[in-house]
Amino acid sequence: MKRPLIFSLALTLLASAVLAQDEIKIGEFASLTGGSASFGQSSHKGTQLAFDEINAAGGVLGKKLKLITEDDQSQAGQPATIVRKLIAQDKVVAVLGEVASSRSLEAAPICQQSKIPMISPASTNQKVTEIGDYIFRVCFIDPFQGSVMAKFAQSKGWKKVAVLTDVKSDYSIGLAQAFKEALLKGGGTVVKESSYSTGDKDFKAQLTSIKAAKPEAIFLPGYYGEVSLIGKQARLLGIKVPLLGGDGWVGDSLLKVAGNSLDGSFFSCHFSADDKSEAVQGFVKKYKAKYNNETPDDMAALGYDSVMILAAAIKKAGTTESEKLRDAIAATKAHAGITGSITLDEKRNATKPAVILGIGGGGFQFVQTVAP
Amino acid sequence: MVDKLLEFVQQLLNGLSQGSIYALIALGYTMVFGVLRFINFAHGDVFMLGAFAGFYIGPKTLALFGTGPSYPGMFAVLVVAMVLCAIIGIVIEKLCYRPLRDRPKLTVLITAIGVSLFLENAGQLVFGANPQSFPELITDRALEIPESWGAISGLTITVSQVLVFGITLLLLFVLRYVVMKTKLGMAMRALSFNPVAASLMGINNDVIISFTFGLGSALAGAAGILISIQQPSIDPLMGVNAGLKAFVAAVLGGIGNLPGAALGGILIGLIEALVVGYISPNYRDAIVFGVLILILIVKPTGLLGTSEREKV
Amino acid sequence: MIERSKILLLSALLVCAGLSQVAGGISPYYFDILIGIGINIILAVSLNLVNGYTGQFSLGHAGFMAVGAYASSWLTLKYGSSIGSGTLSTTTVFVLALLGGGLGAALSGLLVGVPSLRLKGDYLAIVTLGFNEIIKGVIQNAEPLGAQRGLGGMELHTNFFWTFAFAAITIYVVLNLVGSTYGRGFLAVRDDEIAAEAMGINTTKYKVLAFVLAAFFAGIAGGLYAHFKQFIHPEGFNFLRSVDIVVMVILGGMGNTAGVVVAATLLTILPELLRKVAHYEWLPDWLQQVAENRMILYSLLLIILMLTRPQGLFGNFTGKRNQRLQ
Numbered sequence A: 001m002k003r004p005l006i007f008s009l010a011l012t013l014l015a016s017a018v019l020a021q022d023e024i025k026i027g028e029f030a031s032l033t034g035g036s037a038s039f040g041q042s043s044h045k046g047t048q049l050a051f052d053e054i055n056a057a058g059g060v061l062g063k064k065l066k067l068i069t070e071d072d073q074s075q076a077g078q079p080a081t082i083v084r085k086l087i088a089q090d091k092v093v094a095v096l097g098e099v100a101s102s103r104s105l106e107a108a109p110i111c112q113q114s115k116i117p118m119i120s121p122a123s124t125n126q127k128v129t130e131i132g133d134y135i136f137r138v139c140f141i142d143p144f145q146g147s148v149m150a151k152f153a154q155s156k157g158w159k160k161v162a163v164l165t166d167v168k169s170d171y172s173i174g175l176a177q178a179f180k181e182a183l184l185k186g187g188g189t190v191v192k193e194s195s196y197s198t199g200d201k202d203f204k205a206q207l208t209s210i211k212a213a214k215p216e217a218i219f220l221p222g223y224y225g226e227v228s229l230i231g232k233q234a235r236l237l238g239i240k241v242p243l244l245g246g247d248g249w250v251g252d253s254l255l256k257v258a259g260n261s262l263d264g265s266f267f268s269c270h271f272s273a274d275d276k277s278e279a280v281q282g283f284v285k286k287y288k289a290k291y292n293n294e295t296p297d298d299m300a301a302l303g304y305d306s307v308m309i310l311a312a313a314i315k316k317a318g319t320t321e322s323e324k325l326r327d328a329i330a331a332t333k334a335h336a337g338i339t340g341s342i343t344l345d346e347k348r349n350a351t352k353p354a355v356i357l358g359i360g361g362g363g364f365q366f367v368q369t370v371a372p
Numbered sequence B: 001m002v003d004k005l006l007e008f009v010q011q012l013l014n015g016l017s018q019g020s021i022y023a024l025i026a027l028g029y030t031m032v033f034g035v036l037r038f039i040n041f042a043h044g045d046v047f048m049l050g051a052f053a054g055f056y057i058g059p060k061t062l063a064l065f066g067t068g069p070s071y072p073g074m075f076a077v078l079v080v081a082m083v084l085c086a087i088i089g090i091v092i093e094k095l096c097y098r099p100l101r102d103r104p105k106l107t108v109l110i111t112a113i114g115v116s117l118f119l120e121n122a123g124q125l126v127f128g129a130n131p132q133s134f135p136e137l138i139t140d141r142a143l144e145i146p147e148s149w150g151a152i153s154g155l156t157i158t159v160s161q162v163l164v165f166g167i168t169l170l171l172l173f174v175l176r177y178v179v180m181k182t183k184l185g186m187a188m189r190a191l192s193f194n195p196v197a198a199s200l201m202g203i204n205n206d207v208i209i210s211f212t213f214g215l216g217s218a219l220a221g222a223a224g225i226l227i228s229i230q231q232p233s234i235d236p237l238m239g240v241n242a243g244l245k246a247f248v249a250a251v252l253g254g255i256g257n258l259p260g261a262a263l264g265g266i267l268i269g270l271i272e273a274l275v276v277g278y279i280s281p282n283y284r285d286a287i288v289f290g291v292l293i294l295i296l297i298v299k300p301t302g303l304l305g306t307s308e309r310e311k312v
Numbered sequence C: 001m002i003e004r005s006k007i008l009l010l011s012a013l014l015v016c017a018g019l020s021q022v023a024g025g026i027s028p029y030y031f032d033i034l035i036g037i038g039i040n041i042i043l044a045v046s047l048n049l050v051n052g053y054t055g056q057f058s059l060g061h062a063g064f065m066a067v068g069a070y071a072s073s074w075l076t077l078k079y080g081s082s083i084g085s086g087t088l089s090t091t092t093v094f095v096l097a098l099l100g101g102g103l104g105a106a107l108s109g110l111l112v113g114v115p116s117l118r119l120k121g122d123y124l125a126i127v128t129l130g131f132n133e134i135i136k137g138v139i140q141n142a143e144p145l146g147a148q149r150g151l152g153g154m155e156l157h158t159n160f161f162w163t164f165a166f167a168a169i170t171i172y173v174v175l176n177l178v179g180s181t182y183g184r185g186f187l188a189v190r191d192d193e194i195a196a197e198a199m200g201i202n203t204t205k206y207k208v209l210a211f212v213l214a215a216f217f218a219g220i221a222g223g224l225y226a227h228f229k230q231f232i233h234p235e236g237f238n239f240l241r242s243v244d245i246v247v248m249v250i251l252g253g254m255g256n257t258a259g260v261v262v263a264a265t266l267l268t269i270l271p272e273l274l275r276k277v278a279h280y281e282w283l284p285d286w287l288q289q290v291a292e293n294r295m296i297l298y299s300l301l302l303i304i305l306m307l308t309r310p311q312g313l314f315g316n317f318t319g320k321r322n323q324r325l326q
Helices: A003-021 A037-056 A078-088 A101-114 A142-155 A170-185 A204-212 A224-236 A254-258 A278-290 A298-317 A322-330 B002-036 B043-064 B071-100 B105-127 B147-154 B159-181 B183-193 B195-200 B205-230 B238-253 B258-279 B281-298 C004-023 C028-053 C061-079 C087-116 C121-140 C160-179 C181-191 C193-198 C203-229 C239-252 C257-278 C285-292 C294-308
Strands: A023-030 A064-071 A094-096 A118-120 A135-137 A160-166 A189-196 A217-219 A243-245 A266-269 A335-337 A340-344 A354-360 A363-370
Touching: A023 A037, A023 A078, A023 A298, A037 A064, A037 A278, A037 A298, A064 A078, A064 C257, A078 A094, A078 A101, A078 C028, A078 C257, A094 A298, A101 A118, A101 A135, A101 A170, A118 A298, A142 A170, A142 A217, A142 A243, A142 A266, A142 A354, A142 A363, A160 A170, A160 A204, A170 A189, A170 A217, A189 A204, A189 B281, A204 A224, A204 B002, A204 B258, A224 A243, A224 A254, A278 A298, A298 A322, A298 A335, B002 B043, B002 B159, B002 B183, B002 B205, B002 B238, B002 B258, B043 B071, B043 B105, B043 B205, B043 B238, B071 B105, B071 B205, B071 C294, B105 B238, B105 C121, B105 C239, B105 C285, B105 C294, B159 B183, B159 B205, B159 B258, B183 B195, B183 B205, B195 B205, B238 B258, B238 B281, B238 C121, B258 B281, B281 C087, B281 C121, C004 C160, C028 C061, C028 C160, C028 C181, C028 C203, C028 C239, C028 C257, C061 C087, C061 C121, C061 C203, C061 C239, C087 C121, C087 C160, C087 C203, C121 C239, C160 C181, C160 C203, C160 C257, C181 C193, C181 C203, C193 C203, C239 C257, C239 C294, C257 C285, C257 C294, C285 C294
Parallel strands: A023 A064, A023 A094, A094 A118, A118 A135, A160 A189, A160 A217, A217 A243, A243 A266
Antiparallel strands: A266 A354, A335 A340, A354 A363
16 A cells, blocks of 8 residues: 555655756855845846756756855845855855845855855956955956946047946946046046935936036946936936946836936947847847846846856866866856857956947947957 | 026025925824824835836826826826825725724834835835836926026926926915814814814714825825926835935924924925035935934924923 | 852853854854854844833944944954964954954944933934934945945954853843843833833933943944954945844843844744745745745734734733823
8 A cells, every 4th residue: 555655755756866966056146135136136037047048958068057046135144144055055066146246245255265166247346356266257347347438438538527426336436436547547537526326316416516517428337227317317407418337327227217318328338138149139039038028138148148158167177076167167268148258367357348339319329349 | 606606506496396205205204193193114115105106007097188298197197196095004004003003102113114114025026126117297308497587597497396396385285274274184183182182072083093194195195206207217115215304304394293394304305405415425314314313302393393291 | 159140151151162162063054044143142132121121212223233343343354463363362352353343332322322312212213223324324435444345354253152152141241230220220211211210210321321231232243243254244234134133122022031032043044944935846936035035024024013912922011001092
């Protein structure tokens, strides 16, 4: 009577044990809820899409990739706990995360000590990869992006620039810093500096004082949520000069909220959903199909690229053993990513070209590519 | 020199429209405090719900009035959002606060914090955490001041700023009328003086309290729509900051005092604009809290409030 | 004769030292949770002194934790090897830095307490919240403390012994204080402040004392936290963190130290349990999402607790009935 039950139970256990061996476990920590939820959710969606794609094609080294995602709720203190869990309990071979530099900085020492490679999709603070040789990132760092826009301003003859920074964002502060340095080196001047905080909705006070300083352009290294409103309010206040920005501008609601107030402005980024290349369009189509017709943003594309680079490295190394995997990731050269051709330099940062896009006519126009 | 003056006046104008929003929300805080002697922490989140109500019903409502943004359409959305928020406020009161009516105030305060956090996080779950673009209810543009008026033509006043300020004033007058000249208003005032005596006089306290909540929430809903017209980017956490600033405004003006709340709102708006424009945006929040602490130390009853004796 | 409580404390400390040897061997993840429990116990028990025993509603405890965290980190980063680089020397510096952080937090508790403690109930709550934001704002603008980038590089000094030793000390101090004449003062303030004043009790003195002491221990907890996570950021000490601690005090029963210790333990383990639940594939999607969003559950917990059992799991909270609406 009981034997078939025991037999099938044993078989199930055996099967799951066997199947479990056939998986490569990769951990991800992201801010799926809380203050940075919009960025964490985007990067997670891009990451998940990549996993689905790879597994549909048979996985890597004959094994399926298993993504174990944990939410850090945008809270400091959680990444450390999560990463300890991923490494010690789930026994992942690599960790993906995070978007926010502060949370990456918290988790990186743990990954480094445990010799588990960590790839950040979008943390731009220089210090992240300086933690150790197991820490990588697939995005460019602030100094590069800042100088890209500074040189662009120079090329357009804009010498007197105002800077409006998001002081709640580490990314924005870093980018502004890099821009100012490059601008001053190129002979320009910062006529006015002002700031706001992520989540603010009203910027007329700052814009009024910027207007009084009569700049030729305004550098706005913030996120699309606030940038769209700043654009609108600047135009309403009669500020006619172009606005310049970075990859934080990329977001679904940027033009929906800003209307045509950002026409004539420029920003640097990794990729554009309007890029006509097959690779990008293919990615956009797949993303829209999986996620309810949502257009992917930079975070999603970077999340996707981070997985692809990891998978390629696993394949090249032929193993998930930590030192060999680390070396394989470090040797990434000219990887054809959605966000450009990615090469990891000796500091484990991505050297890749930045794309400058202009805004007009309800969409983005490609202006130029800037090589590193 | 004229330039500097112009900049100063512009900053004042900026502060005025932001202050009107704070005033509308502050009125809700002050009304509820006047009647129930507690601070409805979740009030700022009703403001957020108002904005989202507008987001969802906006396009369909506008369509009833022809294609594209229109003033009748905007007023319709405003009214519907106010009604929806009133209902939400009444429901919250009935479910979460009424059962705790005779418990220590601390209990209700903690519950209010719970409701606030719940609305914010459930909002993130239901509406999504990304900022959404609010539908265009009216076409906003800067008003053209003729050059012949002199230097003033250098100022920028937008249609939305005028609208926000105007509707706020309108709502203030309506509120004052309701509170001073109607029976319901009289009942509200009676309740805020002495609930026991009020109920002895035949006033149904429960109904009046519900009405107060509804009224306050309707104003918060209106604020939600008005701010979204000016700043068309909404997200589930937008009520946190606005709610806190509005609370400071209510305290500044004298909590329990309606004109005080309006005055407090405008003042906070102006202070913020001047701090950001002339000191540093980094210290804006700290200074607003500093104002709170200062007023509570120097004159806890607020600018227009009257002392309340605690009897034992 | 040595007091019984002192013997208990000493034995507790010895047990901690002993367990510490074993604790080092468990999985880093469980260790993380364990240290988290210890730190939360210190935070909750200290806040209970203010909220529970003295009846003052403070919503800014995370601010004092931040002061302790940053002060002690700055001290160890600057003077870590000033005595010597051996373990004994660095540990000495660490403990001194912890105490320094605690003192810094106590000082800020004094600065916050003196103006605020004349306020009651709701007002005090909002003002303490405001001070929490101000402290955070100051740190965010302070370059030597890393400002918005955060502060990292602290050595992993925090271990089982120090965490639970300080937890034991915190419990000891609070319980002893409450059982003494000071404790009578605290409870008098909580039960009826006006009557207490009428009886000649200097209510302000007691309120400030409770506040400063609680801040001191919060500072210690902050220092322990900083040297465990090895990276701190101003956003980690915001209003939500304060709410976390408040929920522990309420769940445990305001004025019941044992209850609060249990609650702190439960609420440290709960998020990790929820993480596990969030992964159960057989749950419907929306339920998984709710499990992931700890805050939704916390806020519901708060509401339900207040509606059904405001005295918490073990509490004996007998607050003043609201006299206005009876």
